[in-house]
Amino acid sequence: MINWPNFVSQLFNGLALGALLALISSGLTIIYGTLGVLNLAHGAMFMIGGYAGYVAYSYTGSFVVAVVAGSLFVMALGVVMERVVIRHFYHRPHEDQLLVTFGLGICFVEIVRLIFTSQSQVVPPPPMLQGITSLGFLFYPTYRLAVVGIVAVALGGLFLVLYRTRLGMIVRAGIEDSVMVDSLGINVYRVFMIVFGIGAMAAGFAGIINAPVVSLTPGVGDDILVETFVVVVIGGVGSFPGAILGGLIAGEIISITSMFNPGYAYVMLFAAMTLVLVIRPHGLLGTQGRE
Amino acid sequence: MLKQRPYLIETLTAIGLIAAPFVLPLLGFAPNTVNRILVWGLFGLGFDILFGFTGLLSFGQSAFYGTGGFVAAYLLTQAGFPNVLLALVIGMIAAAAAGYLIGLIALRRTGIYFAMITVAIAEVFFFVEFNPLSDWTGGENGLPGVPTPSFNLGFTTLHFDSGWSLYQFLALCYFVGIVIALRIVRSPVGAIFSAIRDNPLRATAVGHNIHAYKLTAFVIAAAYAGFAGGLLGVLQAFMPPDAFTFDTSGQLVMQTAIGGRGTLFGPLVGAAVWLSLQDFLQATLNLGAAWKLVLGIVFVLLVCFLRRGIVGGLVDLYGLLTGKRGAEADTTEAGVSAQDEQRAAEAATAHEPAAVPISSRPHLPGAPSGPILQARGLTKRYGGLLANSDIDFTVNHGELRGIIGPNGAGKSTFFKMLTCEVHPTSGSIVFEGRDITGLSVTDVCQLGLTKSYQVNQLFAGLTVRENLVIAALSGLRGRFRLDLFRSIDGIPGLTERVEHTLELVNLTARPDTPVSELAYGEKRRLEIGLALATSPSLLLLDEPLAGMSPRERVETVRLLKSISQGRTMIIIDHDMDALFELAERVTVLQEGRVLVEGTPDEIKNNSTVQEAYLGGVHGVLAA
Numbered sequence: 001m002i003n004w005p006n007f008v009s010q011l012f013n014g015l016a017l018g019a020l021l022a023l024i025s026s027g028l029t030i031i032y033g034t035l036g037v038l039n040l041a042h043g044a045m046f047m048i049g050g051y052a053g054y055v056a057y058s059y060t061g062s063f064v065v066a067v068v069a070g071s072l073f074v075m076a077l078g079v080v081m082e083r084v085v086i087r088h089f090y091h092r093p094h095e096d097q098l099l100v101t102f103g104l105g106i107c108f109v110e111i112v113r114l115i116f117t118s119q120s121q122v123v124p125p126p127p128m129l130q131g132i133t134s135l136g137f138l139f140y141p142t143y144r145l146a147v148v149g150i151v152a153v154a155l156g157g158l159f160l161v162l163y164r165t166r167l168g169m170i171v172r173a174g175i176e177d178s179v180m181v182d183s184l185g186i187n188v189y190r191v192f193m194i195v196f197g198i199g200a201m202a203a204g205f206a207g208i209i210n211a212p213v214v215s216l217t218p219g220v221g222d223d224i225l226v227e228t229f230v231v232v233v234i235g236g237v238g239s240f241p242g243a244i245l246g247g248l249i250a251g252e253i254i255s256i257t258s259m260f261n262p263g264y265a266y267v268m269l270f271a272a273m274t275l276v277l278v279i280r281p282h283g284l285l286g287t288q289g290r291e
Numbered sequence: 292m293l294k295q296r297p298y299l300i301e302t303l304t305a306i307g308l309i310a311a312p313f314v315l316p317l318l319g320f321a322p323n324t325v326n327r328i329l330v331w332g333l334f335g336l337g338f339d340i341l342f343g344f345t346g347l348l349s350f351g352q353s354a355f356y357g358t359g360g361f362v363a364a365y366l367l368t369q370a371g372f373p374n375v376l377l378a379l380v381i382g383m384i385a386a387a388a389a390g391y392l393i394g395l396i397a398l399r400r401t402g403i404y405f406a407m408i409t410v411a412i413a414e415v416f417f418f419v420e421f422n423p424l425s426d427w428t429g430g431e432n433g434l435p436g437v438p439t440p441s442f443n444l445g446f447t448t449l450h451f452d453s454g455w456s457l458y459q460f461l462a463l464c465y466f467v468g469i470v471i472a473l474r475i476v477r478s479p480v481g482a483i484f485s486a487i488r489d490n491p492l493r494a495t496a497v498g499h500n501i502h503a504y505k506l507t508a509f510v511i512a513a514a515y516a517g518f519a520g521g522l523l524g525v526l527q528a529f530m531p532p533d534a535f536t537f538d539t540s541g542q543l544v545m546q547t548a549i550g551g552r553g554t555l556f557g558p559l560v561g562a563a564v565w566l567s568l569q570d571f572l573q574a575t576l577n578l579g580a581a582w583k584l585v586l587g588i589v590f591v592l593l594v595c596f597l598r599r600g601i602v603g604g605l606v607d608l609y610g611l612l613t614g615k616r617g618a619e620a621d622t623t624e625a626g627v628s629a630q631d632e633q634r635a636a637e638a639a640t641a642h643e644p645a646a647v648p649i650s651s652r653p654h655l656p657g658a659p660s661g662p663i664l665q666a667r668g669l670t671k672r673y674g675g676l677l678a679n680s681d682i683d684f685t686v687n688h689g690e691l692r693g694i695i696g697p698n699g700a701g702k703s704t705f706f707k708m709l710t711c712e713v714h715p716t717s718g719s720i721v722f723e724g725r726d727i728t729g730l731s732v733t734d735v736c737q738l739g740l741t742k743s744y745q746v747n748q749l750f751a752g753l754t755v756r757e758n759l760v761i762a763a764l765s766g767l768r769g770r771f772r773l774d775l776f777r778s779i780d781g782i783p784g785l786t787e788r789v790e791h792t793l794e795l796v797n798l799t800a801r802p803d804t805p806v807s808e809l810a811y812g813e814k815r816r817l818e819i820g821l822a823l824a825t826s827p828s829l830l831l832l833d834e835p836l837a838g839m840s841p842r843e844r845v846e847t848v849r850l851l852k853s854i855s856q857g858r859t860m861i862i863i864d865h866d867m868d869a870l871f872e873l874a875e876r877v878t879v880l881q882e883g884r885v886l887v888e889g890t891p892d893e894i895k896n897n898s899t900v901q902e903a904y905l906g907g908v909h910g911v912l913a914a
Binding site for chain 2: 096
């Protein structure tokens with residue numbers, strides 16, 4: 001039952017899933033780190049990215065256009081959401097922020113369900129990346145390999161923005177101490193808006209990239225959101241490297257457990273999270289003090 | 292708010308539950324809908340204690356709802372268990388046990404971490420129910436054939452099978468549930484729950500083991516969820532697997548927020564709104580699947596604009612209508628209270644000896660003497676920064692010690708180490724002959740050492756009296772006790788202690804004022820009162836005069852003098868005039884070290900102190 005090609009193929013599946021989770025979690029974690037808001041609508045953002053891409057694809061037939069349109073649409077949605085709703089919740093308790101983003105998430109899912117029904121939609125991968133690739137010892141779907149590469153590039157881009165630009169410096173400083181950044185004369189509200197947009201875009205981008213791998217339904221973001229939480233708890237809230245590490249760990253745990261029995265994937269994931277919480281309550285790469 | 296005439300709420304609930312079968316059908320409610328509302332309401336009672344009262348927002352209650360439901364359903368359908376009520380209770384116990392284990396993990400963190408962990412846990416329960424345990428739970432088919440309760444009374448047998456007949460059973464369950472919940476909320480434990488919601492840091496500092504109390508709230512919520520889950524099976528004659536889904540948890544959260552958190556009845560009202568809107572939108576308006584969108588929008592709007600939900604809004608409205616009068620009374624009261632305050636202050640000075648505290652040791656021959664607190668070589672290092680270095684410090688029983696020092700001298704760090712809020716890098720602290728180095732702030736407070744904070748740390752959502760009750764409870768009950776069904780008023784010595792503290796800090800005129808409506812000076816005095824109410828044998832005050840006007844300072848110094856009768860105190864402040872007037876001995880800290888120690892006169896005339904403050908300019912400090 002366990003043979004090497006099968007195992008390696010699951011390792012690759014885990015890598016692809018892990019890379020996606022890393023990207024989505026990065027979005028969630030930089031939003032939380034900078035704004036102090038945990039966005040429970042993040043899974044819905046992921047789902048909307050897929051649907052926006054699907055619409056763009058069905059009009060143009062181009063996967064690249066779908067990716068660009070999906071990402072930009074979700075970014076715009078994030079910016080609007082921040083300006084209209086989230087902004088009024090910065091000074092309210094965490095619980096209220098959780099409630100309102102949870103409610104918005106449900107509204108988003110139901111709006112999509114209203115427009116597209118619960119039936120699943122299909123976005124095919126671009127022709128160039130269809131079919132399978134031989135890795136010498138096993139054949140693997142080309143698009144899934146490509147997902148790893150595409151997401152790695154996206155994460156690299158996010159890294160550059162976070163660590164090599166002025167905005168990134170402000171964001172990272174804001175994660176450490178947003179009051180201080182504010183008092184240095186930087187308009188944190190504008191930064192918050194941009195960060196929310198970028199974080200949402202990360203989820204939307206992941207949503208459209210993931211669309212050819214799974215079938216697209218309005219509920220596609222729900223499970224992803226739960227997995228993202230585990231990733232963030234494992235990696236450490238507010239930590240970009242932690243999100244990547246946590247994403248890869250979670251992806252591999254889910255894939256490898258699924259090889260034996262898919263029913264236990266979440267149990268193992270949960271066990272890993274518990275282990276981290278016991279040994280390092282602040283996550284593998286998280287720092288103490290942020291709660 | 293929930294304290295009014297005794298048993299008023301219980302009586303009204305009973306009347307409401309008895310009247311419901313006669314009134315609700317006229318409003319178009321089907322019995323089955325009403326029964327579902329009751330099950331959700333019961334489920335929500337525990338959740339409201341957890342979320343509304345303790346401030347812990349869990350998105351994982353479905354785990355316990357499902358656990359209780361499936362254990363009860365399994366016992367009744369597969370194991371041939373005859374007694375429905377007993378099966379429900381066993382299901383509840385199983386859910387509570389699961390809640391205890393999960394709570395141990397989830398409560399390692401607070402805030403959003405807690406929310407995320409509970410989501411993940413609930414999802415795991417769902418998958419476990421579906422796969423590894425599907426032989427017992429029926430997997431995606433659930434467990435059909437759950438019987439309804441019947442009771443053999445000897446002469447006759449009562450059957451509660453469906454509709455309004457089953458309603459009687461469910462209403463009885465709900466009534467027992469609300470009576471228990473009300474007792475819990477009115478118990479000392481309930482008071483500490485709201486303290487945790489408002490200010491966990493201070494709840495810890497006044498000597499409560501908040502982790503144990505949070506776990507208690509979590510287990511209570513799990514128990515309610517488990518029982519309600521069992522009732523769901525009874526109600527539907529079938530235990531559905533979707534009880535375990537995230538949607539269940541989400542619906543509970545939304546119903547509670549719609550109805551009003553922290554009201555106990557909120558979840559019931561929320562469920563009524565939810566289920567009737569769902570019926571109305573689906574059946575009458577033919578909206579099909581869009582009903583959930585409408586409810587989602589309603590929910591978002593309520594969270595944005597009506598924080599305390601429908602019940603909270605009604606309570607506020609009632610307050611607004613009846614309280615036109617109340618508000619006026621409030622303003623006049625405030626005016627009167629200012630005069631009162633002055634009179635009380637005068638009275639306090641006039642009858643100073645009368646204010647000798649009950650619980651502290653007076654300066655009497657035979658009272659303990661010698662050192663109460665000894666710190667040796669106390670050092671605190673933050674990375675490269677040396678905040679305190681090698682401090683030796685001794686305070687004797689009955690002493691009133693002042694600590695002064697320029698900003699950044701390490702005074703507050705020193706206090707934090709003494710109360711064990713931070714642990715020293717090296718050195719030891721001995722309090723009443725016992726080494727307390729490395730103990731928790733809660734334990735140290737229980738031993739009789741606590742402090743008032745430089746920046747107010749009050750329970751902002753509660754009244755003055757409730758604040759003091761919470762602090763006084765720790766001295767009377769210890770760090771943790773499970774007296775869930777005891778009335779707060781029944782604790783011997785509590786009222787006396789609270790009244791006495793109110794007198795000491797001169798707040799007798801405003802016991803029922805919410806903290807948020809207090810003036811700054813009053814808040815400052817309450818801050819000292821919180822520390823006093825734990826009845827410490829050594830009281831530390833971190834800048835009690837900070838931010839006060841000159842007039843308030845004079846009053847507060849007078850207050851501190853009367854408090855200090857027969858008490859051991861250490862006071863940090865920048866107001867040297869005040870400190871020199873109060874303290875018997877003064878310690879001067881500079882750059883994390885003890886510069887000098889002596890009587891106020893010695894300090895005033897000490898040239899190194901003058902240098903430290905005035906930078907070498909020789910002159911006499913303001914006398």
